[in-house]
Amino acid sequence: MDENITSANGASLSIAIIGITGIGEITAGHDLGLTIYEKAMAQGTPVQDGDIIVVTQKAVSKSEGMIVDLDTITPSPFALGISKTLNKDPRLVEVVLREASRIVKMDNGVIITQTHHGFVCANSGVDASNVPGSSSVTLLPRDPDASAARIRARIQDLSGRRVAVIVSDTFGRPWRMGIVNVAIGVSGLEPIADLRGSADAFGKTLKATEIAVADEIASAAELVTGKTRGIPVVIVRGYPWSFSETGSSKSLIRPKESDLFR
Amino acid sequence: MDENITSANGASLSIAIIGITGIGEITAGHDLGLTIYEKAMAQGTPVQDGDIIVVTQKAVSKSEGMIVDLDTITPSPFALGISKTLNKDPRLVEVVLREASRIVKMDNGVIITQTHHGFVCANSGVDASNVPGSSSVTLLPRDPDASAARIRARIQDLSGRRVAVIVSDTFGRPWRMGIVNVAIGVSGLEPIADLRGSADAFGKTLKATEIAVADEIASAAELVTGKTRGIPVVIVRGYPWSFSETGSSKSLIRPKESDLFR
Numbered sequence: 001m002d003e004n005i006t007s008a009n010g011a012s013l014s015i016a017i018i019g020i021t022g023i024g025e026i027t028a029g030h031d032l033g034l035t036i037y038e039k040a041m042a043q044g045t046p047v048q049d050g051d052i053i054v055v056t057q058k059a060v061s062k063s064e065g066m067i068v069d070l071d072t073i074t075p076s077p078f079a080l081g082i083s084k085t086l087n088k089d090p091r092l093v094e095v096v097l098r099e100a101s102r103i104v105k106m107d108n109g110v111i112i113t114q115t116h117h118g119f120v121c122a123n124s125g126v127d128a129s130n131v132p133g134s135s136s137v138t139l140l141p142r143d144p145d146a147s148a149a150r151i152r153a154r155i156q157d158l159s160g161r162r163v164a165v166i167v168s169d170t171f172g173r174p175w176r177m178g179i180v181n182v183a184i185g186v187s188g189l190e191p192i193a194d195l196r197g198s199a200d201a202f203g204k205t206l207k208a209t210e211i212a213v214a215d216e217i218a219s220a221a222e223l224v225t226g227k228t229r230g231i232p233v234v235i236v237r238g239y240p241w242s243f244s245e246t247g248s249s250k251s252l253i254r255p256k257e258s259d260l261f262r
Numbered sequence: 263m264d265e266n267i268t269s270a271n272g273a274s275l276s277i278a279i280i281g282i283t284g285i286g287e288i289t290a291g292h293d294l295g296l297t298i299y300e301k302a303m304a305q306g307t308p309v310q311d312g313d314i315i316v317v318t319q320k321a322v323s324k325s326e327g328m329i330v331d332l333d334t335i336t337p338s339p340f341a342l343g344i345s346k347t348l349n350k351d352p353r354l355v356e357v358v359l360r361e362a363s364r365i366v367k368m369d370n371g372v373i374i375t376q377t378h379h380g381f382v383c384a385n386s387g388v389d390a391s392n393v394p395g396s397s398s399v400t401l402l403p404r405d406p407d408a409s410a411a412r413i414r415a416r417i418q419d420l421s422g423r424r425v426a427v428i429v430s431d432t433f434g435r436p437w438r439m440g441i442v443n444v445a446i447g448v449s450g451l452e453p454i455a456d457l458r459g460s461a462d463a464f465g466k467t468l469k470a471t472e473i474a475v476a477d478e479i480a481s482a483a484e485l486v487t488g489k490t491r492g493i494p495v496v497i498v499r500g501y502p503w504s505f506s507e508t509g510s511s512k513s514l515i516r517p518k519e520s521d522l523f524r
Contacts, residue, residue: 013283013493015485019275105522112522120437129471130462170473173435174523175382177516178454178474180481182438192440200392209391211432212440213485219442220482223277223475223501231275239485254439260367260374261436261523 028065033154052236054221057169059232061138099124144185164188168218181222183214277500290327295416316483319431321494323400361386406447426450430480443484445476
C-alpha cells in the first residue's frame with residue numbers, strides 16, 4: 001500500500017486504523033496515557049504527529065474508577081416501579097436514573113435518557129459488558145472531554161508528538177437498526193468539520209454540510225476494537241485534520257430547540 | 263505500519279482505508295465496476311480478496327442516470343404551499359415528495375421523509391451538491407442493494423477476487439449535530455454484526471449487541487472521500503468479515519413498531 005497517495009489538493013487519501021494490543025485489564029488509577037504510549041511503541045507503531053487516538057469509554061471509565069457494584073444500591077420506589085414495567089434489575093434502573101438529567105422515552109423495555117453531560121442514549125450509558133464481577137456496571141466518565149485531555153497531555157509529554165484523543169462509546173439511534181460508535185469525549189480537534197461555504201467538485205457552494213468527523217472516526221475505530229477482542233485503543237493515522245484546543249464533544253450535542261425528535 | 267498485527271483470536275488489528283484517485287466525472291451508463299478495477303490497479307493498490315469497496319451514492323446515482331433537472335418539474339399545489347413554509351424551491355419540494363412514501367416530520371425548514379426504500383432521511387435523499395448544472399439534483403438509486411450487487415459482480419469478474427460493496431450516503435440524525443455516512447446499499451456482507459450470545463473479554467454473554475458495521479464502514483470511508491475531494495470510491499482493507507449473499511441494507515432499517523421516535 002502506497003501511503004503517499006494524495007489528491008490534487010494534497011489531502012491524504014489513505015488512512016490506517018491500528019489496534020494497540022497488550023493493554024490488558026484496566027483498574028482504577030491506571031495511567032492510560034503511559035500504557036498507550038508504551039504499547040504502541042512495543043508493537044512497532046509508535047505514536048506519530050497527527051495521530052488521533054481513540055480510547056473506548058469502558059477503558060476510560062475503569063481507569064477513573066467509574067464502576068458501581070449494584071449490590072451497594074438501594075432502588076427508590078420509583079426505580080422499583082418502573083423496573084417491573086421494563087423487566088430490568090431495579091438496582092440498575094436506580095443507577096440509570098441517577099445518571100440522567102431527563103427521561104426522553106421509556107418503552108419496549110428500554111430507557112432513553114439525557115445524561116448529565118447532555119448525551120441522549122440508552123440507560124444513561126450505564127453498561128455491564130466487559131466489566132469484571134457479575135454485579136458491576138460502568139458509568140460514563142464525569143467529564144469525557146477532560147478525560148480525553150488528560151490522556152492526550154500524557155501521551156504528548158511522553159512522546160513529544162502532537163496528537164488528538166477521542167473517547168468513544170456505542171450508542172443506538174432512531175430509524176436505523178444496530179448500534180454504532182460515537183465520540184463522547186474530544187481533545188485536540190474539532191468534532192464537526194464545517195464545510196458550509198466551501199465549494200464542491202463543481203465549484204458550487206455547499207449549503208448545509210457539517211460532517212460529524214469525530215463520530216465517523218469513532219465508528220472507524222470500532223471496526224478494530226470490536227466488543228470481544230480486548231483492544232480498547234486504536235490509532236487513526238493519516239486523516240487530515242487541524243489542531244484545536246477548543247474542540248469539545250459539546251459541539252456534537254444537538255440543542256433541544258433544533259431537535260425535532262426529542 | 264505492520265499489517266500483520268493480529269489479536270489472540272487471530273482477528274486483524276489493522277485496517278486501511280484507501281482512496282481511489284483518478285475516477286473523474288461520472289455520467290449515465292458509466293461502467294463503475296470497470297473504472298474502480300482499473301483505477302485501483304493504476305495507483306498500485308489492486309483489488310484484493312476480502313476488500314470492502316465503498317462507493318458514494320452520488321457516483322452510483324450519476325452512473326444510473328438518477329438525475330432530475332428541476333426546470334422540467336411542475337410543482338403540485340401541495341408542493342407550492344409547503345415550499346413557502348419551508349422556504350425551499352417548490353420544484354425541489356415536488357421531487358422530494360415524489361421520492362417519499364411518508365413525511366416523518368416537517369419543521370425548521372427541513373423535510374424528513376421515509377423514502378420508497380424505507381430510509382428515513384432529509385429531503386428523501388434528493389441532493390444538489392456535486393452535481394453538474396445549476397438546476398440538477400440526484401435521486402437515490404432505485405434499488406441500492408442491486409446497484410451494489412452489480413458493481414460487485416463486475417469487479418469480481420474482472421479481478422477474480424471476492425469482495426463486498428457498500429453504497430454510502432450522508433444522513434443526519436436526531437440528538438446529535440452533524441451528518442455521518444451510512445450504508446444505503448450492501449452486497450456480499452451482513453450489514454449488522456450480531457454479537458448476541460457471544461462472550462465479552464470476561465466471558466460474560468453479551469445481551470444486546472448488534473453492531474451496524476456497514477454504517478461504521480461507510481463512516482470510515484467518508485474520512486477519505488470527503489465532500490470536496492472528488493474521490494467517490496475507497497477500499498476498506500483488513501476488516502475481518504464473512505461473505506454473505508443474503509446481506510441487504512434492509513436489515514439496517516428499523517421497523518416502525520420498534521422505533522420509539524417516528
